[in-house]
Amino acid sequence: MKEKTLHPVYMKDFKCIGPECEDTCCASWTISIDKKSYKKYKKIANPSFQKKFKEGIKRIKDSNNSNENYYAKMKLDEKSQCSFLTDDKLCGIQQQFGESYLCHTCSVYPRIINKLDDNIEKSGTVSCPEIARLALLNKEGIQFEIIEVDKPYQKYNGELQSNDFKLNSLEHNYWNIRFFIIEILQERSIKLWERLLYIGLFVQKIQSENYTTKSELNNLISTFKYNLVNSNVSDLFKQIPVNMETQYKILKLIAEARQIEGINHPKFQKHYNDFLKGISYSSSRHDSENLQDYKEALRFYLEIEREIEYIFENYLVNYVFQTMFPLNTDGNYMREYSYLILHYVLIRLHLVGIKANLEGNFNEYEIVSFIQSFSRNVGHNKGYLQKVYKFLEENSLNNLGSYTILLKN
Numbered sequence: 001m002k003e004k005t006l007h008p009v010y011m012k013d014f015k016c017i018g019p020e021c022e023d024t025c026c027a028s029w030t031i032s033i034d035k036k037s038y039k040k041y042k043k044i045a046n047p048s049f050q051k052k053f054k055e056g057i058k059r060i061k062d063s064n065n066s067n068e069n070y071y072a073k074m075k076l077d078e079k080s081q082c083s084f085l086t087d088d089k090l091c092g093i094q095q096q097f098g099e100s101y102l103c104h105t106c107s108v109y110p111r112i113i114n115k116l117d118d119n120i121e122k123s124g125t126v127s128c129p130e131i132a133r134l135a136l137l138n139k140e141g142i143q144f145e146i147i148e149v150d151k152p153y154q155k156y157n158g159e160l161q162s163n164d165f166k167l168n169s170l171e172h173n174y175w176n177i178r179f180f181i182i183e184i185l186q187e188r189s190i191k192l193w194e195r196l197l198y199i200g201l202f203v204q205k206i207q208s209e210n211y212t213t214k215s216e217l218n219n220l221i222s223t224f225k226y227n228l229v230n231s232n233v234s235d236l237f238k239q240i241p242v243n244m245e246t247q248y249k250i251l252k253l254i255a256e257a258r259q260i261e262g263i264n265h266p267k268f269q270k271h272y273n274d275f276l277k278g279i280s281y282s283s284s285r286h287d288s289e290n291l292q293d294y295k296e297a298l299r300f301y302l303e304i305e306r307e308i309e310y311i312f313e314n315y316l317v318n319y320v321f322q323t324m325f326p327l328n329t330d331g332n333y334m335r336e337y338s339y340l341i342l343h344y345v346l347i348r349l350h351l352v353g354i355k356a357n358l359e360g361n362f363n364e365y366e367i368v369s370f371i372q373s374f375s376r377n378v379g380h381n382k383g384y385l386q387k388v389y390k391f392l393e394e395n396s397l398n399n400l401g402s403y404t405i406l407l408k409n
């Protein structure tokens with residue numbers, strides 16, 4: 001049966017580069033195995049496979065954590081790699097038994113499949129270096145198209161059935177909301193940080209007002225759309241002063257929260273060291289000295305920021321599309337907006353330091369390489385982002401005013 005699928009056009013060109021990949025997806029993170037695949041592996045009558053199965057796969061017995069999708073996990077070897085990975089960096093399970101034997105995680109990654117009512121949406125995560133290059137380096141911006149695919153998907157990363165929500169709720173109008181947010185992100189006549197704040201104003205409005213009909217919401221979208229094109233959005237944020245001291249303080253606390261988590265990925269570690277060197281940051285120095293060097297690094301970065309904005313724009317468009325932004329189960333859309341901002345400011349903060357350290361060697365490939373390793377280490381680390389959000393909440397910083405301080409230079 002053919003199934004209609006909406007996807008960003010870059011997905012058409014994606015092909016796993018396997019042995020050529022500089023950062024295989026089979027290393028350094030948890031590979032969960034679903035129940036069906038686990039049972040299938042258990043039945044394979046092949047003694048050498050069974051030996052590897054017993055040594056390389058661990059059943060998750062903790063009933064609080066274990067479920068149909070997270071039933072077992074791969075035990076990584078001494079090189080932190082999946083023990084089924086061959087010397088040629090190919091998947092041993094796929095090689096020996098075919099694609100149908102891959103567990104759900106491995107058969108889908110790096111694709112993200114969502115279902116919105118009867119519509120399937122497919123995109124790719126930039127934690128895969130090949131997807132990162134395809135999605136982020138497109139200067140024209142991410143475009144979408146509908147295609148027909150042969151194989152219907154069985155499981156989804158996210159699923160939304162609008163019938164589950166009360167009539168006339170925002171979930172019923174989700175399509176319009178999200179594509180308007182993508183439209184704002186791709187409005188290049190204004191700076192990216194202003195686009196992000198404009199999205200904040202829009203999300204805050206739909207969060208705070210009790211829209212009861214679809215037409216009310218569509219009117220709101222029309223008003224925001226009109227102002228985006230016909231009024232000077234930049235004027236909205238002109239009066240807000242730049243506050244470098246507070247910006248630096250918030251950024252420092254956010255960055256230090258990352259250090260507490262630890263870094264176990266060599267590529268990310270390298271970028272992180274470049275970042276620290278670039279801003280000459282040291283906890284033993286006085287804050288005013290650290291701030292001075294940060295300001296200097298930022299000055300260099302701002303010289304080229306507009307040129308590289310398209311990479312961030314593509315990152316954010318991809319993020320909004322694949323996370324079904326701003327939806328979540330408890331209807332707190334502003335929290336999802338905070339996560340969006342956190343991704344942006346953390347990536348930007350690191351790049352300010354990396355640019356200062358690499359000077360003339362800083363280029364778009366370095367940027368994409370950093371974003372890929374960031375996505376793998378931080379983007380996929382929900383616990384860390386939740387912790388940072390909690391920190392913002394506890395310090396009453398989870399509001400548009402604080403985000404303006406973080407974004408405006």
Ligand code: SF4
Pocket residue numbers: 015016017018021022023024025026109110127128129130131
């Ligand atoms: S990270 Fe991407 S390109 Fe690399 S092995 Fe995995 S799917 Fe293939």
